[in-house]
Amino acid sequence: MLTRSQIQSNIKEFTQDFFDEASVAWRANKKVGPNLTFKYVCQATSKKGNPCKRFAIDSAEFVCAAHRTR
Secondary structure: OOOHHHHHHHHHHHHHHHHHHHHHHHHOOEEEOHHHOEEEEOOOEOOOOOEOOOEOOEOOOOEOOOOOOO
């Protein structure tokens, strides 16, 4: 049978791992802007096949001005 202290240590380890993974996933499509603000990165690819690294201006489609098709 586990004691309370053993149960608490298991919960802390699980919470820490979950937070780290969630943080990495949340930052995957964002870039740090001025004053530590986060902005979405363009989801389009360049002509060479590399991902675009510009800030997205359209929050609905996550594309930059160069890749906007309107």
